[in-house]
Amino acid sequence: MTEPEESAELSGGPNQQPSRWRRVAAAVGRAAQAPFNGAGLLYRIGQENLHFTLPVLNGAFGDQLAARHDRRAIQMSFRRHEADIAVADLRLGPAPEGRGRKTVVFLHGLMGDEIIWQTGAGPEDVRFGPRLQQELGANCLYVRYNSGLHISENGRRLHQLLTELVQTSPAAVGELVLIGHSMGGLVIRSAGYYAAQEHSVAAASSAALEPGLATGPASKWLPYLHDVFLLGVPNDGSFLEQNSHLTALILRKINIWPTRAISGLIDKRSNGIKDLRFARLTDEDWQNEHADDLFPPRTVVPPLPGVRYHVLVGSLMKTVDSALHDYFGDGLVGAGSARGRIFRDPAAPPDLRITTRVYPRLHHGTLLSNPEVYQYIREQLAE
Incomplete structure (x- = not known):
């Protein structure tokens, strides 16, 4: 090879492909930049989908974020236009005739947010909140909360929050309706x-001071509560969390380095997830010294008297009289747990x-956009 030819191979002429060395150098440069480009891409995707990634982060580690006062820890609040809104800024108004409007408050489940009530996965999905507001003229409010905290x-x-709502807008709130999906129903x-x-304590204090006048605090929200809808709620606990707890317990009992490491990772899940076990x-339930036992003590929380409860259960099965239906239910919550012993x-x-x-x-997520579920809720609220 002559000297001009060798020079041309190294530098490449105007009509030639880059030399072998230049191609290698370019490939090395791209490989070196890949982690930074990938990180930038992930950051941009995260920012564009913050309404999804932030609730997931809080559901998984929200208790730890809150303990560190991390700015990413979600604070419970009503939401409007994808932003927190103070109760006073809701500016709720009564119906034209001056009566309070039916007020519907929606609560999402673990790792969810208020968007699930407002948008569907497809064009045919029913959007419960906007449709109820449009068809019934109800005040529809959406709560966002840190699902990694204890229930x-x-x-x-x-x-x-509900106390503040009825104290701030007593004339605007008529019948109060609460709709919760999954963990939201437990909250x-x-x-x-x-x-x-609180109502019982206040009534007892009132009776001690003025016998015969123990009516309780009229400003509280319980007297307004008319309906509670529980959609796919693990009222008796989640089989997934029960299996996670049992797995971590067995691995700790084996007590060798790999099993201790894996059980330690499993135990990093949030308090909210752990509360789903039962x-x-x-x-008192999670503060109890026996809270991590296989069958821990559990406080009985009965339904509130005078309130209509609607327990809506999804099932992956065609028939609803099998053991598989009771255990697996909608895929995430067993049907037996969703029905709840306390409600039977x-x-x-x-x-x-x-x-x-x-x-x-119907699987766990489909309960949020199914036309039959929506029709049932609408019919009950229209009465």
């Missing part, structure tokens, strides 16, 4: 438990009004 912590916060039940406790609704108690007081409906061939 009882979110229950207390929901109790406070609703926990909030009712703490509201009832649907722990009160502080034959010795329940006669003033409890509980309706249970099972929807075959």
